[in-house]
Amino acid sequence: MEIHPKISLLSLFSLLISSSFMVTLSHTAELCHPTDENALLEIKSQLGPNLSFFDTWQPNTDCCSWINVACDKRTHRVNYLAVGQNPDLSGQIPPVVGQLSYLETLWFNDMPRLTGSIPAALSNLINLKELALTRTNLTGPIPSFLGRLTKLTDLDLSENGLSGPIPASLSQLTRLQQLKIFKNRLTGSIPESFGSFKKLFFQAHENQLSGPVPRSLGRADFTWVDFSSNRLTGDASVLFGRSKRPAYINLNSNALSFDLSKVEFPSKLQGLDLGHNMIYG
Known part of the structure; x- marks a missing residue:
């Protein structure tokens, strides 16, 4: 009769040890x-180690639970990072x-003290689907290596100090649905290769783009087009057509010239601004 309590206690002790071990394994996983x-x-140390933005970013804690960070539930690898919306964050993109x-998602946004150029290290992020570097003081060119990030669906480089031409390599982003490069200092022409885009929301207004609108854009399928406040010249009628899908076209404040009477408007067009050009008809 005395052996049963001993067996019960031994079993209970084993169960507790086993449960503790499983909890440890679960925590580690x-x-x-x-x-x-x-x-x-390292990103924290370079941008502001003492800022409240990084309060939850502490060593030896689960970084998948840190604010503005998320991980894939299967691999536990970081697949989402959003840094910004804080005027005190300063430095360059580490x-x-x-x-x-x-x-898969990377944001550096609303950081007026973020400076420097877009680093070549971003070319390693071949799984990116969304890249937003916006409302900062980034300078330099839009790097051509972005065209190698072929999983991108959304690319937002708006409201920075970027300069130089739009790289033709961006046309290699065949999955791209949104391209926002407005409010920079971009120069040169719109690449001929952009005629290959399908279902693209494209905003390139308030730059210093020049030259004619490429005839190849007549083959593109835009859902939104804003080229306003640039220095574009010539005939932009290729952007129009009954079968085209843009809901909005803004070509305001350029030096465009074509006969509007010969243009067929897209059937789904909801907004149009052609002011401050030399368009007639």
Whole structure:
């Protein structure tokens, strides 16, 4: 009769040890990859280690639970990072971001003290679907390597200080649905290769783009077009046509000239602005 309590106590002790071990394993499995954690901590150290924005970014904690960070539930690799909306964050985009190779979404936005150029390290982020570098003081060119990030569906480089031409390599982004490069200092012409885009929301207004609108854009399928406040010249009638789908076309404040009476308007067009040009008819 005395053996049963001993067996019961022994079983209970074993169960407690086993449960504790399983909890430890479960906790360990939830931690993000060490490479990702180290990269994030380096980003923190370069942009503002003492800022409240990074309060939850603490060593030896699960970085998948940090604010503005998310991980894939299966791999536990960081696939989402949003840094910004804080005027105190300062510096340049840390190249170590390129080590977060599982990223699908990357934002650096609303950071007036973010300077420098777009780093080449971003070319390593081949899984990116959404890249937003917007409302900062980034300068330099739009790098041609962005055309190698072929999973991109959304590219927002608006409201910065970017300069130079629009790289033709962006036309290699065959999945792209939104391209926003407005309010920069971009120069040169719109690439001929952009005629290959399908279902693209395209905003390039308030730059210094010049030259004629490429005839190849007549083959493109835009859902939205805004080329206003540039220095474009010549005939932009290729953007029009009964079968085309844009809901909005804004060509205001350029030097365009064509006969509007010969243009067929897209059947789904809801907004049109052609003011401050030399359009007639």
